[in-house]
């Protein structure tokens with residue numbers, strides 16, 4: 001099945017480009033020790049998912065590019081064309097002359113309705129190009145005006161136009177220090193609206209990825225390009241083909257459906273986080289060796305101690321003894337020590353994957369009491385190495401990982417709202433105080449649900 005990617009705003013378009021680069025370089029690159037046949041079916045499955053083929057044989061991304069200003073889209077199109085490995089369809093983008101000025105209301109209430117028809121026509125055309133459509137993957141930031149506001153609007157339109165298709169929204173959480181003064185308003189409005197129409201939200205925090213670039217990748221002057229490459233690597237490690245069930249020999253035909261089935265057992269809980277190990281500079285790869293038990297031990301501790309990378313993990317955090325409630329479960333004010341999960345999916349790629357023991361992820365104390373570990377945990381594997389890593393492990397989790405940042409964004413937005421700061425910039429585009437209050441209520445409910453896991 002194929003996935004249509006919708007890239008929105010500066011951030012969405014820049015990340016989308018890196019994602020397709022990563023997918024393409026992975027399928028063209030080394031495949032480790034897997035068989036030729038395995039490698040061929042991996043490549044075929046990746047192409048079916050993310051690309052269609054021009055007569056010339058060049059893969060064309062199944063993507064629609066949307067922005068309200070032309071610069072980033074034209075750069076993105078030409079960088080892809082120059083790569084020689086893949087390209088975007090030249091007819092599959094929509095832009096205007098002026099951005100949304102970091103105003104969510106402008107993106108959602110003005111640009112959205114005004115350009116709905118043109119954007120949805122492009123989406124429809126990409127969807128029709130798929131033999132079998134598996135769903136949509138949107139990429140956007142929460143802090144600007146176009147990705148966030150127009151992105152929320154487009155997601156609603158996708159839900160209405162394709163009620164049976166899966167929608168996964170990838171959202172970029174802004175830097176805590178923030179470049180955009182109203183980023184907390186924009187974030188609250190984006191998240192609350194996406195929560196109504198999306199099947200799941202996959203979140204990357206810019207601060208976290210920045211730290212990975214500095215501490216794991218040893219990059220000195222970190223650019224968005226560096227950050228986006230790490231994000232793309234992590235996304236690729238989830239979306240590249242993989243055998244879904246224990247011992248299955250076919251690549252999953254329904255990537256988004258399988259992901260939702262594994263990770264979203266209840267519609268109240270749809271926040272997904274992603275961790276991936278190892279992550280090291282490319283030039284160190286030939287000199288590094290990793291053992292599966294070591295990687296799995298780190299990945300599990302990263303999960304329960306809510307660490308986003310393998311450096312600086314708190315090894316003191318332990319699961320609560322059976323029968324006790326977790327110390328974090330009744331108040332977001334207490335420090336969150338143990339990160340309780342609803343569902344986890346571990347994806348292993350590379351050498352000897354079939355011998356890896358994942359029993360430590362089946363421990364019932366990792367999960368909320370209303371789910372059995374066998375329903376809450378899934379493992380997918382492929383012997384095909386990913387993106388030059390001989391071994392690589394990813395964890396997608398639906399857990400309390402986002403409680404603290406979510407609580408902080410909602411708290412800051414609420415303080416601004418209480419003093420009515422900048423509200424007029426939203427009401428002038430038709431977003432009323434009532435709409436803000438509805439959004440706060442939606443997110444307070446999300447916080448409360450995750451807190452009481």
Ligand SMILES: Nc1nc2c(ncn2[C@@H]2O[C@H](COP(=O)(O)OP(=O)(O)OP(=O)(O)O)[C@@H](O)[C@H]2O)c(=O)[nH]1
Pocket residue numbers: 008009010011012014015068098099100101102103141142143144145146147148172173174175179180206224225227228
């Ligand atoms: N990771 C990452 N974050 C980005 C990138 N570009 C912008 N951001 C973040 O996105 C937010 C700003 O959103 P943009 O995508 O620039 O804005 P936009 O959606 O184009 O909206 P307007 O500029 O209002 O039209 C800030 O939080 C930035 O940190 C990028 O390439 N990568």
